[in-house]
Amino acid sequence: xxxxxxxxxxxxxxxxxxxxxxxxxxxxxxxxxxxxxxxxxxxxxxxxxxxxxxxxxxxxxxxxxxxxxxxxxxxxxxxxxxxxxxxxxxxxxxxxxxxxxxxxxxxxxxxxxxxxxxxxxxxxxxxxxxxxxxxxxxxxxxxxxxxxxxxxxxxxxxxxxxxxxxxxxxxxxxxxxxxxxxxxxxxxxxxxxxxxxxxxxxxxxxxxxxxxxxxxxxxxxxxxxxxxxxxxxxxxxxxxxxxxxxxxxxx
Amino acid sequence: xxxxxxxxxxxxxxxxxxxxxxxxxxxxxxxxxxxxxxxxxxxxxxxxxxxxxxxxxxxxxxxxxxxxxxxxxxxxxxxxxxxxxxxxxxxxxxxxxxxxxxxxxxxxxxxxxxxxxxxxxxxxxxxxxxxxxxxxxxxxxxxxxxxxxxxxxxxxx
Numbered sequence: 371x372x373x374x375x376x377x378x379x380x381x382x383x384x385x386x387x388x389x390x391x392x393x394x395x396x397x398x399x400x401x402x403x404x405x406x407x408x409x410x411x412x413x414x415x416x417x418x419x420x421x422x423x424x425x426x427x428x429x430x431x432x433x434x435x436x437x438x439x440x441x442x443x444x445x446x447x448x449x450x451x452x453x454x455x456x457x458x459x460x461x462x463x464x465x466x467x468x469x470x471x472x473x474x475x476x477x478x479x480x481x482x483x484x485x486x487x488x489x490x491x492x493x494x495x496x497x498x499x500x501x502x503x504x505x506x507x508x509x510x511x512x513x514x515x516x517x518x519x520x521x522x523x524x525x526x527x528x529x530x531x532x533x534x535x536x537x538x539x540x541x542x543x544x545x546x547x548x549x550x551x552x553x554x555x556x557x558x559x560x561x562x563x564x565x566x567x568x569x570x571x572x573x574x575x576x577x578x579x580x581x582x583x584x585x586x587x588x589x590x591x592x593x594x595x596x597x598x599x600x601x602x603x604x605x606x607x608x609x610x611x612x613x614x615x616x617x618x619x620x621x
Numbered sequence: 622x623x624x625x626x627x628x629x630x631x632x633x634x635x636x637x638x639x640x641x642x643x644x645x646x647x648x649x650x651x652x653x654x655x656x657x658x659x660x661x662x663x664x665x666x667x668x669x670x671x672x673x674x675x676x677x678x679x680x681x682x683x684x685x686x687x688x689x690x691x692x693x694x695x696x697x698x699x700x701x702x703x704x705x706x707x708x709x710x711x712x713x714x715x716x717x718x719x720x721x722x723x724x725x726x727x728x729x730x731x732x733x734x735x736x737x738x739x740x741x742x743x744x745x746x747x748x749x750x751x752x753x754x755x756x757x758x759x760x761x762x763x764x765x766x767x768x769x770x771x772x773x774x775x776x777x778x
Binding site for chain 1: 670671672673674675679682686
């Protein structure tokens with residue numbers, strides 16, 4: 371396996387991997403916000419900066435989008451890196467002064483200065499929700515506008531008709547700005563004003579999940595006959611009963 | 622304005638790559654803005670998510686979601702034009718047209734905008750009217766300028 375040098379240690383990597391991936395696999399921690407193992411790299415938060423000492427253009431680079439290569443020598447904690455990371459984190463915190471994950475990072479790093487900008491929506495524009503919606507959702511959110519007005523938005527700021535209510539956006543948000551409420555059989559995702567009816571098991575009445583998503587799954591992996599519209603527990607029970615064998619009680 | 626009209630525009634553009642911008646440009650030219658139904662129809666016809674088209678439509682300043690006027694008056698607010706008094710030119714135009722920056726007159730004739738550097742700083746302050754650039758504009762002469770640049774188009778007429 372090819373090797374590169376991170377913090378003076380030889381680290382293995384597979385071809386196609388980035389420096390951040392190689393570092394994480396080698397047990398070297400590099401803070402990162404816009405990177406998500408399931409969504410790939412994006413390069414917007416700039417927190418994963420490392421200093422290239424040899425084998426590439428010397429200077430700072432975002433390790434999440436820096437391809438690992440055989441002669442590369444990088445350092446993750448030089449003074450230059452730490453100074454730059456403080457500035458980056460300060461800028462992110464100016465947008466979301468209340469985000470716990472950011473405050474924790476700032477505490478670890480120390481000496482992070484920032485002035486909260488009033489009126490900011492508390493989003494760092496990392497694009498994780500947008501990429502998650504594209505990957506597993508219905509692609510209803512996206513970046514809109516430009517420059518200082520850039521934000522994640524639903525088209526025309528109207529409740530998206532196609533939102534599945536899958537909550538992937540909420541799950542991947544690194545600053546917890548996407549709020550979801552389940553209330554009286556409905557899921558409401560606040561920033562997008564989505565409202566999705568829950569689907570219920572037609573036997574026991576337990577909530578199965580968002581109705582739109584259940585309908586979509588049903589289309590892709592059709593379940594017909596007596597097993598349709600059931601929660602997993604009831605489905606197992608019905609299946610067992612149908613097979614004429616032992617009836618398994620759900621736990 | 623039916624969905625079919627927009628769909629026809631989409632169908633006229635056949636390049637498999639990079640036809641989104643030319644489609645949006647044509648819609649913008651024809652309707653002087655990108656109507657919501659147009660974007661919805663285009664997204665469906667192109668088989669693209671509306672969220673992506675919306676991103677493109679809001680990114681470029683040449684696109685607008687609100688109807689723009691027949692004539693676009695763009696006052697340059699680049700560094701040099703700013704120093705040479707662009708703010709006063711804008712203020713005078715706002716007074717003459719009766720709209721604030723970014724607005725369109727009630728009769729739909731003029732839209733007043735501020736634009737970034739037009740690249741001819743030696744002529745500052747400059748004003749672009751329907752795409753042609755006018756040099757060394759003075760607040761006192763904006764009235765005349767509009768009259769000469771737009772045939773039959775004096776504000777308030």
